Amino acid sequence: MTVSKAAPINAAKASRPARKEPAAAAVESTALQLGELSEHLGYALKRAQLKIFEDFLRCVAPLQLTPAQFSVLMLLDKNPGRNQTEIANTLGILRPNFVAMLDGLESRDLCARIRSTNDRRSHILVLTDKGRAVLARAKKLVAAKHEARLNELLGPANRAALLAMLATIAKEF
Amino acid sequence: MTVSKAAPINAAKASRPARKEPAAAAVESTALQLGELSEHLGYALKRAQLKIFEDFLRCVAPLQLTPAQFSVLMLLDKNPGRNQTEIANTLGILRPNFVAMLDGLESRDLCARIRSTNDRRSHILVLTDKGRAVLARAKKLVAAKHEARLNELLGPANRAALLAMLATIAKEF
DNA sequence: TATTGTTATACTCTATAACTATA
DNA sequence: TATAGTTATAGAGTATAACAATA
Numbered sequence: 253m254t255v256s257k258a259a260p261i262n263a264a265k266a267s268r269p270a271r272k273e274p275a276a277a278a279v280e281s282t283a284l285q286l287g288e289l290s291e292h293l294g295y296a297l298k299r300a301q302l303k304i305f306e307d308f309l310r311c312v313a314p315l316q317l318t319p320a321q322f323s324v325l326m327l328l329d330k331n332p333g334r335n336q337t338e339i340a341n342t343l344g345i346l347r348p349n350f351v352a353m354l355d356g357l358e359s360r361d362l363c364a365r366i367r368s369t370n371d372r373r374s375h376i377l378v379l380t381d382k383g384r385a386v387l388a389r390a391k392k393l394v395a396a397k398h399e400a401r402l403n404e405l406l407g408p409a410n411r412a413a414l415l416a417m418l419a420t421i422a423k424e425f
Numbered sequence: 426m427t428v429s430k431a432a433p434i435n436a437a438k439a440s441r442p443a444r445k446e447p448a449a450a451a452v453e454s455t456a457l458q459l460g461e462l463s464e465h466l467g468y469a470l471k472r473a474q475l476k477i478f479e480d481f482l483r484c485v486a487p488l489q490l491t492p493a494q495f496s497v498l499m500l501l502d503k504n505p506g507r508n509q510t511e512i513a514n515t516l517g518i519l520r521p522n523f524v525a526m527l528d529g530l531e532s533r534d535l536c537a538r539i540r541s542t543n544d545r546r547s548h549i550l551v552l553t554d555k556g557r558a559v560l561a562r563a564k565k566l567v568a569a570k571h572e573a574r575l576n577e578l579l580g581p582a583n584r585a586a587l588l589a590m591l592a593t594i595a596k597e598f
Numbered sequence: 599t600a601t602t603g604t605t606a607t608a609c610t611c612t613a614t615a616a617c618t619a620t621a
Numbered sequence: 622t623a624t625a626g627t628t629a630t631a632g633a634g635t636a637t638a639a640c641a642a643t644a
Contacts, residue, residue: 284515287503292567293575294477294492296588299517299595301470307598308467319467320634330460337602342457344472349635351604365603373602373643394465402466405598406590414590415469417579422472425480425578493611510625522612524627538626546620546625 304402311397315390320345321357322394325387328363328379335374336365362386477575484570488563493518494530495567498560501536501552508547509538535559 289295308319317325320343327339340350354377357363362383365375379387403411462468481492490498493516500512513523527550530536535556538548552560576584 284500284504284507284511286515287499288564289496289499289503290592291588293572293584293588293591294474294481295496296591296595297470297474297477298492300591300598301467301474302517303595303598304467304470319471323462323468326460326462327457330462331457334457335602338457342459344475346636347603348605348637371602371644375603391461399466401598402594405593410586410590411466413583414587415464415466417583417587418466418469418473419463420578421575422469422476425473425476425575508625519613520626521614521628541625544621544625546618548626 307401308394308398312390312393315386315393317386317390320353322387322390324353324357325362325379325383325390328377329384329387332378333376335368335376337374339377357383480574481567481571485563485566488559488566490559490563493526495560495563497526497530498535498552498556498563501550502557502560505551506549508541508549510547512550530556 305319308322312322323343324339327342328334331339331342336350336354337347339345340347345353354363354365358365360382361380363377363379366378368374368376406414478492481495485495496516497512500515501507504512504515509523509527510520513520518526527536527538531538534553536550536552539551541547541549579587
């Protein structure tokens with residue numbers, strides 16, 4: 253799945269054929285049929301997820317935060333005093349992969365590793381003041397641009413229902 | 426992949442932790458709080474998508490098909506006579522990346538490239554007999570194991586509503 | 599011995615430029 | 622010149638093994 257800004261998806265909408273063309277040489281580059289594929293939840297889920305992440309990146313572009321980085325900052329804010337393993341596990345990030353991610357956030361002074369006094373093996377993670385400020389701005393951007401647009405597209409009730417079903421799948425499937 | 430099994434205990438109250446003075450070495454490895462993160466559609470969407478793909482792979486494991494490969498076979502079946510660019514674009518796969526993918530399917534004799542007589546630059550893609558057979562088996566497995574389980578979890582009406590909303594997001598967001 | 603953070607590594611996905619052969 | 626398929630390549634994301642420091 254690519255869908256970058258460079259690659260316009262062919263036949264995205266095209267619900268009606270342009271009738272201005274005289275049907276001289278029947279050009280048969282009709283839009284392709286998804287067929288049963290459009291009934292498969294996994295396919296729809298993946299395409300929707302790509303769109304959502306794409307829009308998230310656009311909305312929060314001034315702050316240069318990826319969805320994954322945003323989720324880390326959110327979790328640190330809500331769960332002070334936790335170590336790398338706990339944060340990583342909660343987000344489904346493998347500990348080895350979390351190292352480089354934290355390096356990135358720490359080098360930008362958004363969070364800090366603090367050696368625990370209880371267990372000197374572990375690093376307690378804390379948001380810096382700048383981290384808290386950036387997170388606050390990010391939350392505003394996401395709420396005002398991203399989630400608001402979703403609300404507009406689906407309506408509040410549908411959006412809530414969608415969220416609930418996705419959470420159910422993530423938890424119980 | 427890791428998909429933590431950490432079930433977030435939804436506190437939803439107690440803004441004040443009434444700590445009960447734990448006697449000795451208080452092991453307070455409480456579950457972490459997702460907080461507002463659980464209200465973000467992107468987060469829920471990504472977690473759900475991982476679960477769905479994971480289950481898809483399990484269900485169709487006997488046939489060794491990934492979701493992406495399945496989507497290609499489905500599209501070839503529904504759209505005979507199309508070339509690589511058309512199939513790849515429809516699925517959001519970049520043409521260069523589609524080459525290796527087709528090599529894999531073709532080497533397993535699931536599909537074939539046929540040089541077009543009209544335009545000798547392009548390759549018409551066709552399912553082989555074996556490709557049709559594998560696709561038929563895959564569709565059965567997915568319907569009987571994967572989608573059925575989803576139906577059981579959400580209920581048919583909810584599943585349909587979920588699918589519709591995801592399609593809306595994919596198309597119009 | 600077990601665990602935390604870390605390094606190294608590998609494999610998949612995704613993205614872009616450029617080549618070839620056709621048109 | 623432009624397009625279809627391809628190659629090469631680079632960057633993310635994800636996965637496992639193993640090591641040093643600490644428990």
